[in-house]
Amino acid sequence: MTLAVEGLDAGYGKLAILHEVSLSVAPGEIVTVVGSNGAGKTTLLRALNGLIRPTAGAVTIDGVDITGKPTEKMAALGLTHVPENRLCFPTLSVRDNLMLGAWSRGGKGDLAAVLELFPRLQPRLGQAAGTLSGGEQQMVAIGRGLMAAPKAIMLDEPSIGLAPKVVAEIMKVLTELRGRGMAVLLVEQNVRASFGIADRAVVMQRGRVVLEGTPAELVELPEVRNAYLGGAAA
Numbered sequence: 001m002t003l004a005v006e007g008l009d010a011g012y013g014k015l016a017i018l019h020e021v022s023l024s025v026a027p028g029e030i031v032t033v034v035g036s037n038g039a040g041k042t043t044l045l046r047a048l049n050g051l052i053r054p055t056a057g058a059v060t061i062d063g064v065d066i067t068g069k070p071t072e073k074m075a076a077l078g079l080t081h082v083p084e085n086r087l088c089f090p091t092l093s094v095r096d097n098l099m100l101g102a103w104s105r106g107g108k109g110d111l112a113a114v115l116e117l118f119p120r121l122q123p124r125l126g127q128a129a130g131t132l133s134g135g136e137q138q139m140v141a142i143g144r145g146l147m148a149a150p151k152a153i154m155l156d157e158p159s160i161g162l163a164p165k166v167v168a169e170i171m172k173v174l175t176e177l178r179g180r181g182m183a184v185l186l187v188e189q190n191v192r193a194s195f196g197i198a199d200r201a202v203v204m205q206r207g208r209v210v211l212e213g214t215p216a217e218l219v220e221l222p223e224v225r226n227a228y229l230g231g232a233a234a
């Protein structure tokens with residue numbers, strides 16, 4: 001499904017954070033949103049997912065306006081959100097954490113398909129999620145989102161704090177999901193990793209989209225290289 005926002009304004013109470021944000025993600029596409037701390041990336045995902053109500057603009061799924069619909073409704077429509085900080089329920093087993101993701105489908109989820117994507121979780125199904133490594137917890141968080149059999153997935157900084165090898169594993173799974181026709185919206189601070197897999201990238205600054213293009217186009221820009229790639233050519 002195609003997920004789009006057009007002219008979105010959103011914030012917290014009277015505090016306006018997002019200003020006229022527009023972007024779209026098509027089926028079989030990875031779009032990455034990058035930007036410095038406080039640029040509004042997390043707020044964008046919250047507004048998309050119905051956690052905060054936009055004050056202007058529209059969120060659409062395949063052209064149907066879903067602005068301000070509650071999160072459960074978004075999940076039922078096929079949109080899943082993997083929030084930052086790899087939220088797991090630490091005392092619940094890996095299996096129970098994953099099964100929670102199937103809640104919106106009446107407890108029916110394809111656990112085998114998730115384990116195929118994240119084979120490391122298979123031998124750990126009975127283990128408390130809190131005892132997993134950071135990378136494995138991130139896999140549980142993504143896997144839980146996938147248990148709802150979404151058509152679009154939004155991820156908030158899945159690579160944060162993880163070793164490069166684990167980041168690569170997670171990025172590979174996202175390319176696999178793209179290959180299955182899912183729309184993937186990836187918020188990342190790890191620009192090198194997200195540009196490595198994204199079809200298009202959006203740069204946000206102070207709540208606005210300031211640049212948009214393919215990763216190859218954006219890395220040509222000195223301001224992008226200096227701000228996000230340590231000045232080096234990618």
Ligand SMILES: Nc1ncnc2c1ncn2[C@@H]1O[C@H](COP(=O)(O)OP(=O)(O)OP(=O)(O)O)[C@@H](O)[C@H]1O
Nearest residue numbers: 012015017035036037038039040041042043044189
């Ligand atoms: N619950 C909240 N209440 C009030 N202000 C908030 C809230 N959450 C975030 N903000 C503010 O919104 C602005 C954008 O924050 P946001 O988390 O969306 O940025 P970000 O680009 O995701 O940054 P980071 O990469 O650090 O997570 C910041 O100024 C932040 O202080």
